[in-house]
Amino acid sequence: MPDSLKLQVRDLEVDVLTGVYSEETHLPQPLRISITVDLKMPERFDPDTPLSASKSYLDLKGAAQNLPAGVHFTLIEAVAEHIADTLFIGDDRVTRVEVEIVKLAIAEAGERIGITMVRERP
Template identity: 55%
Template sequence: MADSLYLELVDFEHDIHTGIYSEETGRPQPLRFSVRVKLKEQQFYRPDTPLEQSKNYMDLKFACSEGLGDAHYKLIEAVADHVCETLFLQDARVEEVQVKIVKLALSEANEQIGITLTRERR
């Protein structure tokens, strides 16, 4: 079995313009993001390995916030798709991206309502 390296951002909350119903449009909604990125793995990581040999974790956070801009996304699936494409464009070493999005405004009893999109580099 080959080694794998995953970078993760878990439970990051950010307000995004999304939705199709009148009570959703016109104002941003709070979304909770969890992102998992599979990188092409190099042989070994030594104590002096430079950052360029991995990926900056803050890129994951950027893709779920500033990287989405001020656009209105009708579906959270489109939000997840944009996050995936942003991460693929940032770094050729990204092999796979998994984005989980929970719509916090829909929760009535602490349940998690949302989607998970997993995309491999094409």
């Protein structure tokens, strides 16, 4: 198995138009989104290795925060799919994307209700 680098952004809180039930469909819901990306990497990272040899964490953050304006995602799975697609399209070195989404508005006792989607580049 070749070496890979895992880049992570954890616990971003993003308001997203999502939901099935009528009480969910009118206003954005707060989601907690975490992303892990597996990235092909160079043989070594020397002290002077440029950022272009890796990927900016801001790309991961942007994929979660810059969802299409005004689009209602019925399922949070579709939000995860959009994030994964954005990261695959943006960089051929991305080999795997894992997106975890927790629906904050429906937690009653601090439980974590949500999904984890894992997509690999074919």
